[in-house]
Amino acid sequence: MPRSYLASPLARILILLGAAVIPACSGNVDTTAGREAVRRGEAPLHVLLITLDTARADRFRCYGRKDAETPNVDRLADRGVLFENAIASVPLTVPSHASILTGAFPTHHGVRTNDGKLMDDPNLTLAEILREHGYATGAFLGAAVLQRHCGLDQGFDLYWDDFSGTASAGGLAYPEKRADVVVRAASDWIGRQGGKPFFAWVHLFDPHLPYDPPPPFRNAWSASPYDGEIAYADECIGKLLESLERAGVRNDTLVAFLSDHGEGLGDHGENTHGVFVYDTTVHVPLVLCGPRLLPAGRRIANQVRVIDIVPTILDFLGVDAPEGIQGRSLLPLVDGAVDAPRDAYVESYYPNRSFGWSPLLALRTDTRKAIQAPRPELYDLERDPGEARNRFDASPDEATGLLARLEAWIPEISREGVAESASLDARTRAMLRELGYVTGSAAPAEEGRERELPDPKDKREVLARLQTASTLVYEGNTEAALRLLDGLLREEPDSPQVLTLAGEALLRVKNYAAARDVYLKLLERDPRSEDALVNLGSLYLVRNEPKLALPYFERALEVNPSSADALFSLGNLYYRTFPDPTKARHFFERFLEVAPSDPQAASVRNLLRSL
Numbered sequence: 001m002p003r004s005y006l007a008s009p010l011a012r013i014l015i016l017l018g019a020a021v022i023p024a025c026s027g028n029v030d031t032t033a034g035r036e037a038v039r040r041g042e043a044p045l046h047v048l049l050i051t052l053d054t055a056r057a058d059r060f061r062c063y064g065r066k067d068a069e070t071p072n073v074d075r076l077a078d079r080g081v082l083f084e085n086a087i088a089s090v091p092l093t094v095p096s097h098a099s100i101l102t103g104a105f106p107t108h109h110g111v112r113t114n115d116g117k118l119m120d121d122p123n124l125t126l127a128e129i130l131r132e133h134g135y136a137t138g139a140f141l142g143a144a145v146l147q148r149h150c151g152l153d154q155g156f157d158l159y160w161d162d163f164s165g166t167a168s169a170g171g172l173a174y175p176e177k178r179a180d181v182v183v184r185a186a187s188d189w190i191g192r193q194g195g196k197p198f199f200a201w202v203h204l205f206d207p208h209l210p211y212d213p214p215p216p217f218r219n220a221w222s223a224s225p226y227d228g229e230i231a232y233a234d235e236c237i238g239k240l241l242e243s244l245e246r247a248g249v250r251n252d253t254l255v256a257f258l259s260d261h262g263e264g265l266g267d268h269g270e271n272t273h274g275v276f277v278y279d280t281t282v283h284v285p286l287v288l289c290g291p292r293l294l295p296a297g298r299r300i301a302n303q304v305r306v307i308d309i310v311p312t313i314l315d316f317l318g319v320d321a322p323e324g325i326q327g328r329s330l331l332p333l334v335d336g337a338v339d340a341p342r343d344a345y346v347e348s349y350y351p352n353r354s355f356g357w358s359p360l361l362a363l364r365t366d367t368r369k370a371i372q373a374p375r376p377e378l379y380d381l382e383r384d385p386g387e388a389r390n391r392f393d394a395s396p397d398e399a400t401g402l403l404a405r406l407e408a409w410i411p412e413i414s415r416e417g418v419a420e421s422a423s424l425d426a427r428t429r430a431m432l433r434e435l436g437y438v439t440g441s442a443a444p445a446e447e448g449r450e451r452e453l454p455d456p457k458d459k460r461e462v463l464a465r466l467q468t469a470s471t472l473v474y475e476g477n478t479e480a481a482l483r484l485l486d487g488l489l490r491e492e493p494d495s496p497q498v499l500t501l502a503g504e505a506l507l508r509v510k511n512y513a514a515a516r517d518v519y520l521k522l523l524e525r526d527p528r529s530e531d532a533l534v535n536l537g538s539l540y541l542v543r544n545e546p547k548l549a550l551p552y553f554e555r556a557l558e559v560n561p562s563s564a565d566a567l568f569s570l571g572n573l574y575y576r577t578f579p580d581p582t583k584a585r586h587f588f589e590r591f592l593e594v595a596p597s598d599p600q601a602a603s604v605r606n607l608l609r610s611l
């Protein structure tokens with residue numbers, strides 16, 4: 001895909017004019033008057049933020065894919081501004097959304113992986129800022145990965161994240177809701193606001209694994225179900241935009257459409273996302289559309305970052321960006337004003353936390369990407385947009401210059417105290433010692449030691465085998481999976497990802513002794529693994545050692561206060577084994593709060609009546 005091209009001759013002329021003539025005016029719509037009315041509070045500005053999970057930019061027609069079926073996003077781009085080079089901060093759902101909602105890099109908001117540290121209170125979200133300004137705020141989530149315990153619910157009046165009774169598709173991924181269900185909930189809420197300014201965040205998870213679009217998209221895209229999911233989600237986005245019309249707020253609503261990250265789809269040896277920081281997973285679609293606020297049909301080739309969205313919205317409202325926002329308003333760029341380049345910081349700690357490999361950190365400019373890794377990389381994005389040729393050896397001075405810039409920049413964009421807290425980890429280690437298990441070193445790589453760790457790009461073959469094993473486990477072919485995992489456990493003995501899958505497979509074949517060893521190992525490597533904690537607790541219950549089980553469930557609840565498994569087990573332990581009606585009641589009631597539709601809910605309600 002060309003890095004910069006224009007939609008139509010008209011758009012081309014408008015951009016040429018826009019740069020030199022009346023900046024905030026396009027076609028026959030005077031955006032200056034619209035923006036002034038909003039700033040003076042004479043016109044409302046509703047905000048609809050749509051994040052389509054795992055949607056790679058080059059899969060949309062408006063981003064150059066000829067056979068894409070994305071008419072609604074394309075129309076949004078025709079009526080608004082499309083950013084050709086928008087970059088996510090992390091190729092993972094929770095940290096990327098944290099950046100989108102706070103306007104800050106992960107070094108500042110502190111969320112580095114999906115299951116690591118939660119977003120803490122000092123972070124200010126767009127919802128918090130807008131609520132201060134009288135907005136109704138609602139979030140509508142498509143997958144359990146973004147449930148409120150990850151901390152992104154700050155500032156939302158309504159955080160629609162109840163996944164109780166929602167099956168995870170094929171047991172493979174997070175419980176998710178189809179886009180039409182999420183869109184219906186969001187549309188109803190928008191319709192109920194009655195003219196009050198609102199901020200709605202609608203998160204659609206469909207393009208994420210497993211790729212399983214509903215009919216008729218399932219048949220139409222049987223050869224490419226990932227694209228089928230995007231086509232289906234696009235149709236639902238169309239319905240969401242129609243609901244703005246129905247509520248009579250279409251012309252007063254700023255719509256921001258983007259993705260949190262892309263998808264590897266086999267490029268660079270990565271099928272999904274999270275490990276690498278290539279453009280396949282960090283280049284995201286971004287379209288802003290506001291009929292009275294933004295020109296129509298404009299395409300911007302300059303690099304922008306997802307952290308620029310919050311300050312842009314605040315710019316429309318004339319609200320000063322609070323301290324901590326690291327993005328910059330996109331309006332000067334849209335209006336054709338001279339705009340300083342926007343460097344993008346990109347990171348992935350997932351290869352480190354989940355596999356024990358080196359993390360990857362990158363500096364991306366308009367034309368270059370430098371990746372800090374055990375074997376560092378440099379790409380010329382103009383000549384090699386597919387990042388196929390590492391130019392590190394060919395241009396060592398340029399590469400080291402960019403990496404030095406990256407290294408100097410990281411402390412500047414870091415907030416004090418965001419590094420993973422060591423205290424919880426130490427506590428788990430102490431707990432393990434009390435139980436008679438001597439543990440090794442702490443989970444995350446110590447600073448400065450990262451360069452000794454394996455380079456993720458040398459582990460592509462391991463990634464592929466792990467994915468095969470994962471598919472085998474979830475297809476029920478556990479014996480075949482265990483044969484593959486046997487080799488993986490020998491080659492990657494410290495990989496939490498391998499250990500988690502091995503534990504799951506061993507539980508399925510009821511090899512409890514081996515499963516326990518695997519989960520203890522996992523806990524050494526990743527003391528916050530809810531999976532390991534809950535399964536170890538359960539394994540000790542199976543062995544009739546409730547005293548050993550108890551601390552694991554307690555710890556699981558510290559890691560995730562909404563852990564239904566931990567709440568249920570603690571309720572049972574205090575009901576039957578260590579009778580304490582007050583505690584039993586507390587845990588059972590919490591269990592019913594977080595999992596009212598759980599298959600065990602009815603029996604828990606009965607127990608509560610007898611307490």
Ligand SMILES: [Zn+2]
Nearest residue numbers: 053054093260
């Ligand atoms: Zn995601």
